[in-house]
Amino acid sequence: MTLIEGSATVSRELELNPEPGILVESLRDIGYSFQSALADIVDNSLAARATKIELFALPMQKSGFMVGIIDNGAGLRRNDLLQAMRLGSSNPRDTRVQGDLGRFGLGLKTASFSQCRRLTVLSRKDGQTSAFCWDLDEVVKNNQWNIIELTDISSLQWLEKLGESGTLVLWEKVDRIAGSRKLQSGNIERLVSEAQTHLSLTFHRFIEGSHGLRKVSIWFNGYQLQPLDPFNTDNPATQAGALEKIMQNVTLQSFTLPHASRYEDAAEYVKYGLPGGYQQNQGVYLYRANRLIIHGTWFGITKKLPQTQLCRVCLDIGIEEDESWKIDVKKTSAQLPDDVRERIKKLMVTIGSPSRRVYRRRTAALTSPDAYPIWRRYEKDGKVFYEIASEHPVIGEFRSSLDSEKRRCFDSLLSFIGTTFPLEALTYDLSNDADKVTMEDMSHEDFVDAARAFSERLMRKENMGTDDVVAIMKVIPPFKSRWSEAALVLGVDE
Structure with a gap:
């Protein structure tokens, strides 16, 4: 307790720590999905300059559904790993190094806690291997922030895949995926397939090695992910607008995707429609440090119309813009700053016009009384x-x-x-x-x-x-x- 004297009042400071058991259960409900939680872990691997990341999500005979993420990044020494396991391990207002995909120092923990009750992280650097574990059942039982340091790691799943340096993140007691112990094979395949698509889209620039990034291979259950470029820039029929710098650290470029008739087959057309189709996925694609944050939204500026369903807008922001864009812990939501919103409003007429022209030309021909003759x-x-x-x-x-x-x-x-x-x-x-x-x-x-x-x-x-x-x-x-x-x-x- 500390006495504080002011000009008119005297007050007391009282230490009021949060209840560990209650807080940790609350942290599980921030709102991660399975695929967004995985993406948050991949962020850490990319920040560690990994060039290969392997993900596994498999049912185990004895321990139920388990998830592992292994990378060949720089790894962490014991004390650095211990600090990384702390909730709030970094200050969101600190200056970030270029390319740092984190911000709050919470992602590793909150993403993992949202899916499992036992998180183990093992990291190897300079010949030193360290491992710590958060077991939420123990935290709740003892009502204390006690982390477990593992001294015998020989039985850890997927340990043999870790190289001379890198990190293994292991999720056990996975309880948030529709009764994980009873997941049927069809549900697992759907869950994994959706996560593969999400990661292929979210990290497509890293997988491509574009925008000056080193190329990263990402594998999921033995399958190598291919980049899913939402703008289909390899298709010569895609119409790309000029790259425009809206303000410091913010650039914009519009794209009009090809009509269905300009694809080689229906499967390719469906692929670039993304889950939900073209009309649902039109709008802004927001990238932070080359990582896709949000996609398929007009941020309330306009409605999603059939005439503009081929229009997608790429917005790139730097890590310096986190606070003004209100990037959340999960990196799945943001808000347009007022000056950017006003600029996009003015650009909407020209942004949507190529997509409208594609459909206007086609509709004009099809709505002729002579169209579709018997x-x-x-x-x-x-x-x-x-x-x-x-x-x-x-x-x-x-x-x-x-x-x-x-x-x-x-x-x-x-x-x-x-x-x-x-x-x-x-x-x-x-x-x-x-x-x-x-x-x-x-x-x-x-x-x-x-x-x-x-x-x-x-x-x-x-x-x-x-x-x-x-x-x-x-x-x-x-x-x-x-x-x-x-x-x-x-x-x-x-």
Whole structure:
């Protein structure tokens, strides 16, 4: 207790330490996901200048689901490792060295605690190997911040993979992954696959060795991760805007991704859409020290529209900007400073225009009354021919439901119908009394089936949004003359 005398009052300072058992349980609920927790550990490996990082997430017969992260970085001596295991091991306001991906001195601990109740870290440097362990059950039981120093490390999982220098982070008693001891193989595969994609995206610059970075190989359960560049800069159809320096330590560059028709196959197109698809992942991609922090957000500046779904904006900030951007402990959220927000607002018109032009040109062609004809007209050897357009969405949707043999028979049927078109009779009737020539209306049931097949084909095969499909169907037959029925099928209000 300390007495403090002021000009008008006398007060006392009382030491009021937090309850270890309560605080440590609270720290587990900061909000990490499995993949964001792994990314935080990888940050430490990169800060240690590792060139190879191996991750394992596997069910063990005796000890349940376990996670290990091993790197060949610089490693830590005993006292440095002990300090690194302290909660709040560094001051967030201290000057950081260039490329330092940490800030609060909490990431290793809070990320690990969010997933497991026993964290062991072993590090090797200059021939010295040290290991410490936080066991949260012991902290709660004794209600004390007592860390365990391991003197016998021979039984540690994945120890044999550690080289002459580097660090092993081991998660045991993993209890936050949907009943980890009872995880089925399918769930594990999904969990690992999602984490692999997340890491491939978050650290793609490090894996590529781009932006002046040393190349780092990252392996996950024996699979080497490939970089996932959200801007698809290797595709010649990607449109890149000029690199602009908005303010000190902040640069911006806009990208318009290629339309689906400019990809070699559907799998590649889906890959660069990222989980959730193009419309969900449009927006700002914020990098801090070349590490992706946040992606797919306009920070409330504008809505995510189908017309701008190909637009992605790269924002790079330096580590000096942490406080002004309010980077959180998990490195999964940030806030735009007011001056940057205002600048992006002014840039929005030009940022989104290439993406809008891609879809405007395409939509203008598709919303022509002549788009998607059932009968195709073409000229050959000085003559005019008509044939059924087998690629029409309604026909194409039906064809795709057939097996190869039935599809061949169906194509033969279309050819047969096309060649037996009553051209002479139609010409005679039109020349005598064109007003009498008309077509029988479809039944309501047949019309609904056709409208549903048409819209689903465009949405699934051509990746169109509802707004684009509505614009097309409003102007082409037979939907334009029976639009109220078509609107009900699409579920839109008119």
